[in-house]
Amino acid sequence: MKPHVGWAIAAALTAAVMASGDLTAQSSSSSPHNRRVWTGTIDYREIILNATDTTPIRRPVRYFVNVHQTFRFVSEEVPDQPGFKRWVSRQITWSAYGSSASSIEGYECSGSGSVDLGPADGYDALTTQQEEQLQIPCEERKYTDAAVWAFIPKPDVKVRMPDIDTSMTTCEATRRWTANGARYTLTVSGVQQMNAVVDVDREPYAAFVPEPGHTLTFTARSASGPLRFRFELDRTGTSRFPGYASNANIDDVFFTKHNLASLRGQYANDGPDFVFYPEHFGRVDWARVSLDAAETRVAETAALVTVTAMDYGAVGRLRVYAQPAECEGAGGWQPISFRVGTATREHLDLPLDEDDNLIADALEPYRGIDSGADDDAEPKGNGMAGDGLTAFEESRGFLTRGAGCGPEVTEAVYGDVELNNQSQVVGWSDEHVRTSPRKKDLFVHTPDPELALVVPAVDRATGLDVHVICEAHYAGNESRVVNFTLQDSGVRAWQGTTVANPEPQHGIYLEPADSLGLRGVAIPVTEGLIGPPKLTRSVKVTKPQPGSSNAAHRGRLEYADLIHTVVHEIGHSIGVPHHGDLVDNWRLVLGRQNVVTWLSLQQHAGGPPDFTQPNSLPEMPESYYAAVEGRQYLTSLLVAPGGDCVEGAADAIYYKDNQFVGCTADSIARRGQQNSGDFECPMRYSGSDYYEAPGTIARFLWTGLVTYRHRAWKRDLHGHLVDAWGGTLLKYRNDLDRDGQGILCSRIDGTGINSPSEQDHNGNAGRDRPCVDFLVVNDRAASGTP
């Protein structure tokens, strides 16, 4: 026998076997008593906004119910009773969640299951035992120990029986209706069971992480002959989170950057987070494609569908239906199941989320963490866990600054991208990061690229994860909300699962300053308050003036100083005060403060200065200085002789009645104040003119006019107004001091120039807690503070 004849026989035998299989499948689906299969869904979703309890306080109550059911009932005719149907199988599957709670008490109901109610004469006939089986358990919750009575409505969570109109004809189009707030669908076909399934390749499914433009592909197969398939992204099971990341709304660049150009103009900011992208569906093979449904044109034994994510935190539910050949062109769609490994599911959750936290299991750092958790532990800071961002928001991620914050266009970047005649695209170089749920995150925006260059230095000093963002990434310098997509739209939960905190989290606005006379300053929203980022309006930092040939104009400021200044001021914007100060309920409690010309007049009594008072003397008409609105101004401090101020020294310039009266100074560092403590702490001040000798205190002596004896010019300048300070004041060793360049101090002990074993200039920090114990990032810590 020739080989090809052998192959032909083998092929014929194989075809015969397959045909017999098909016949077997078809014959098994024949119905001797006109069996019909009734399938459908029941969805009940209720959210009550602005509900309150019945106490006089009328506490807000959050009421939410979401019940999803599917059913598959099988009926058959009774031969000797025309028109009478007997129900041979009644399978109901449900998942239900409901919550109704105020801040003090409430109810939580949740349950899921599947049951076959078995044969009955009526489709809705239930025994008492079956009614109990369909109950959803509810628990009463108390969130306070106080005995408070308050009526809170119990969530209406129950499994509803299908409403079956038995007059419906086989293959009739699916009926959809709403009754009592629940949405019903009903389909009937004559085929008992189609042998079709969607085989899910576990490996890519498990590895899938939602990201705009990322796809997953599935194949539905029929072993019972050609079928038409319909794929649906369940509207109630597919998220529509506003934007596409925690801090990014849908904009023009979104479509270009993620190769979704054909959805431009069709896809809204709150569109579904999983879609059927039309470009993936050819017109020949597909009869209907919308964002949430796709239907094959002709019956096939297999159909391949691609699902596209539109959000970094997308959650979806895919359902697949098949239409038997007998119903072609009409209804009769029946759900088919998914096979994932050995498990069979009636729908497929996207992405794989076995820990049920709305976050892809493939994102290992978030595995097992509740989506609403905000308990980042590191760095510990003031003990307030979290960074104001839920685990869901952190996993959904943030856009951070790429290069610059405006439109960028380079041949290099756009070499292989069709831009549809756009010459520039804002945000092209933005980069997406999913932040750690264990480490606190801080977001900083600055329009100045040189300041942006320095911001990463904050991470080493504080232990935080610090991200540089563009203004658009926190909704503007006025708002500064970094998680605005959920916050601004009021979305706090999805399907009863918390996704966002009750309050927004703020970023920090870092801007270049000009001619402030300060190296930098953190400007509070409310004067005198210091704490998490929401309390700081902006951080201003003076940059060097590199273009100037004028040393005075440039000052001593160099680019290298910027790191210290930025870290120091951002330190204030996360609640860390100077080494002599404390924070009480977010109010700054000042220590004695270094004596400086600027504040001296408020420091005469020895206590903390009063920042609210002007630094002026009301009446000194004989002053050297011309009056400006009747005020006179201090020339400088005068350090009285004693200690290191001796006549003949370079700074010994003040005379009165031809007698030497003291040395000039602009600052006197006081023990336990700004210059004290850990030498390397970036919150410590460095440098001064004089310091208090250990065990002594600088005392105010007098205010008066003195003569500045200028030895180089050999003349006296009269009428210098000074504040004289005495005590044992020693010359500050500026040559041994420098800006702290390390991490926030974890001890109050003086080191380096402040160590008792070394120069002991300023001693220990003047408070009982080191800087690390003040650090706070979570805006919820200051909840209620304006």
Next chain:
Amino acid sequence: VKKRRIVSIALLAAIAAVAAVLLFAIAPSTATKTVRPGLTLLVNQRTQTEILPGTPLLFDVSLGSSPSSAPFDVGDRWRPWHSLVRLEQVPTEQTVPWTLVRVGPPRSIHFVRDNDGQPALTEDSSSAARLEAGRHVHTVTFAAAPNDTGRIKPGTYRVRGVVETPSWMYWGWKGRVASAAVAIVVRDPSSSDRREQLDAERLALAAKFFLTAGRFEEARQAAVSLVTMNPLDSRSHILLGDASAGLNRLEEALDAYQRAMALLPRSYEEPRLLIDRIRGVVHAMQP
């Protein structure tokens, strides 16, 4: 000899061909998708500004890269990166309608960490702008002088920075990168309801411009006018002090700084830069 000459010529031709291939094939390949330059433009340290005619404009054009960018260089010793920078109007792409002069040398700031992770900034003025992972920023400052901007007609001007390599430049990074546009709103002095505020801003920026340009007498004149206008504004006195110090009029500078000290708005921070200025002047006054 003739044969040797032919071989030499052939060798040279081969080397030239290889070099040409390298220039055309390898150089463009450095411009891969992982190279992500970005350009930022600020005008008077902001992304938009509202001015009166006669207010100088200081444009800082900064070239940087994304955190994920691969290393690459823009420009070289023959064609420094800052010579590739220009400003153009949006959307016309015409040159800006005022004369721009470069102020100070271009500067390159590098963010580095030592083995312990200790961060530091270093500064240089290299011709080739090194860009890698967002750790370098190269800035050049252009200015339009007050007498130039005095001729600007009221209206809104949108300007962007552009860095573009010429077509013949086949080595290093090749391409074009543009910044976001900054907006310059020029008000008519006779009709602006913020005239007083904008006039003070004009004087302050003029003083700053002249200080930066080392034209201290003009800076002093602007600062004196500003002090007359805003005697209680510490910034005016600081600028006057800076100008006086530039003119070596140290006594006046000290006076101005000390007035500024008294007028500083309340703040949690010490006026370290002002104290530094005073120390600098006092030191200069010493024998």
